[in-house]
Amino acid sequence: MNRAARGKMRVVLLEDHVLFAESLELALELEGYDALSVSPNAFTSVQALLSRVLRVRPGLVLLDLDLGALGDGRRLIAPLVEAEAQVVVVTGATDRARWGECLALGARRVLPKSGSLNEILATIRRVDQGLPVLADGERASLIDLARQQSRERAEARDRLxxxxxxxxxxxxxxxxxxxxxxxxxxxxxxxxxxxxxxxxxxxxxxxxxxxxxxxxxxxxxxxxxxxx
Incomplete structure (x- = not known):
């Protein structure tokens, strides 16, 4: 029986660090997921990358915020969510306000790359099972932090x-x-x-x-x- 026939969702990894992507892809395949790693480095525009991902109809996208020459991965969150793909951000960024921006755009959760592989896999399992992956209070707190920082940034720009x-x-x-x-x-x-x-x-x-x-x-x- 192939992986897709087992009923587990298709997971696409958008990650420009090859070793990290390959390790995570292998772990997902061992879990029975239909995993596909897509390197942003192979594309010349965000739109081309997005089109490639949407063609395979992922149930979940694991998204890095650093897309190399393509810039900030946050630009992909809203169109992926609009296409009914669930998004979990896996990033080396530690700015929690930036995490809140991702959640406000529709990401289910933000996970640090410094965390464990088991935490990433556990989150994917919960998404696959339709379970919550982040407490409402923590989600609201992170989004509020992002909005506060956005207001402060706008005020600073007005002064500048x-x-x-x-x-x-x-x-x-x-x-x-x-x-x-x-x-x-x-x-x-x-x-x-x-x-x-x-x-x-x-x-x-x-x-x-x-x-x-x-x-x-x-x-x-x-x-x-x-x-x-």
């Missing part, structure tokens, strides 16, 4: 938009770790001029130090004018 172009350029140099003197030399101005610009930056961002300004810009995933 208040900067003049030159202030944005100065903040960009601070992000690179440059000192006031180095920034002054770059723009061919005096140190005093740059200190005045830094003071204006701190006031507009409502922070008290250059370190705090850099931290706010990083949390907002902000890039200075002209940055790639």
């Amino acid at each position: 938009e208040q900067l003049s172009r030159r202030e944005s350029e100065v903040l960009g140099r601070l992000l690179l770790g440059e000192t006031v003197s180095e920034i002054a030399a770059h723009f061919v101005v005096s140190d005093a001029t740059v200190r005045t610009q830094v003071k204006a930056i701190l006031a507009k961002l409502a922070v008290s130090s250059q370190i705090a300004a850099v931290g706010l810009a990083n949390r907002a995933d902000w890039h200075p004018p002209g940055a790639d």
